[in-house]
Amino acid sequence: MAEQDIPSNADRRATAQGILAMCRDVRADVARIEREAEALLASLENGHEDAVKVPVQRPAQPSQHLREHRPGRPKKLAADPDLRAFVDARFNRMTFDQIADDVAQNFPPERQVKRSAIHDWYRRVYKRKYQSDPG
The missing domain is CATH 1.10.10 (Arc Repressor Mutant, subunit A)
Incomplete structure (x- = not known):
């Protein structure tokens, strides 16, 4: 093996530190996801307290053009x-x-x-x- 193919100790430490930083980020993301999942489960168990605030909308009426459309x-x-x-x-x-x-x-x-x-x-x-x- 050539000497340039072997990474130096400093490169290995930097790589290891990068991997450890990524692991910490992943753990933080997993903890956040678990907190959000617990909050969702709690809201499902408690039910909906407020009424739905979005009114039901009727489907749009077709335009005059569509009602009178004839092929040809x-x-x-x-x-x-x-x-x-x-x-x-x-x-x-x-x-x-x-x-x-x-x-x-x-x-x-x-x-x-x-x-x-x-x-x-x-x-x-x-x-x-x-x-x-x-x-």
């Missing part, structure tokens, strides 16, 4: 506010066929909707309206 492309009436307002204004005084004819006269072909789309929109919107407000 939105309906023309849902995506076009002008067309939707035009159709909604006529629900109480015209039939679905008359509304479809009126839409065909006032909107370009790419924005027009047929009778079935108007009927579906009516059922979807007014069914929700009357379910939420029965009066």
